[in-house]
Amino acid sequence: MVNYEHPGLDQAFLALSDPTRRAIVARLARGECTVGELSTPFPISAPAISKHLRLLERAGLIERRRVGRTLRCRLNPTTLDTALDWITTQRRFWNDSFDRLADLLAEAKKSENP
Amino acid sequence: MVNYEHPGLDQAFLALSDPTRRAIVARLARGECTVGELSTPFPISAPAISKHLRLLERAGLIERRRVGRTLRCRLNPTTLDTALDWITTQRRFWNDSFDRLADLLAEAKKSENP
DNA sequence: TCTATTATTAACCTTATGGTTAATTATGAA
DNA sequence: TTCATAATTAACCATAAGGTTAATAATAGA
Incomplete structure (x- = not known):
């Protein structure tokens, strides 16, 4: 195991x-901004947004820093890349798998002699 | 909004x-197999695995079909691609963002006149 | 210092996840 | 028909997510 x-x-x-x-x-992928600016489009309370930001920060997807009395947020692309890499790897295994190859060959044969 | x-x-x-x-x-990216074969490596009960499979199926990531008295599972790569596309898009926005461009230019300037 | 702004933490509620064991369904084989 | 195998559904429990309102912290500015 x-x-x-x-x-x-x-x-x-x-x-x-x-x-x-x-x-x-x-939003943050398009440029950094404050918590207030982030909240505006959403129909939920400020504490709800704050919780989402905490979870995103814990996940390593964003960073927050104080600037005057605002908190500015920015994306951390590293974590996004980690997720991207995992999916890409699995996707590649799928394409390379023998099973799939066999299926594709069978398909090719069928369209040759229908 | x-x-x-x-x-x-x-x-x-x-x-x-x-x-x-x-x-x-x-596991399924490397080739399809039965529920039983999927369960073997895990230290959890069969019903727990069954629940995971239901969630994966609901998400569109896998498909199950009955063969004799076994259920064979296969990956559905489409849903994986949907997730991949979303991340890739955000990643691209981040790279293209004006903020980042400004940062990179500042970096370049600094390394030119240190 | 007092006040307004920005955002968080505290306390609470509801729902879903992830696990368990026991019971049930579906199929193959004797 | 009866028995064994493969896997699920049922019933239950603990924990975390996602939301609320009320209270608190931190900073800027009059």
């Missing part, structure tokens, strides 16, 4: 599973 | 946030 744990991925994917948090990530 | 909902992505990312489910996806 191999070790298949990866808490970083757990948190990253969990963070991306909520529409509000994905919208926040999308 | 734009529509930022995407239930498909919610379910896909949620499904990928659990280590057992990621291990199942990774």
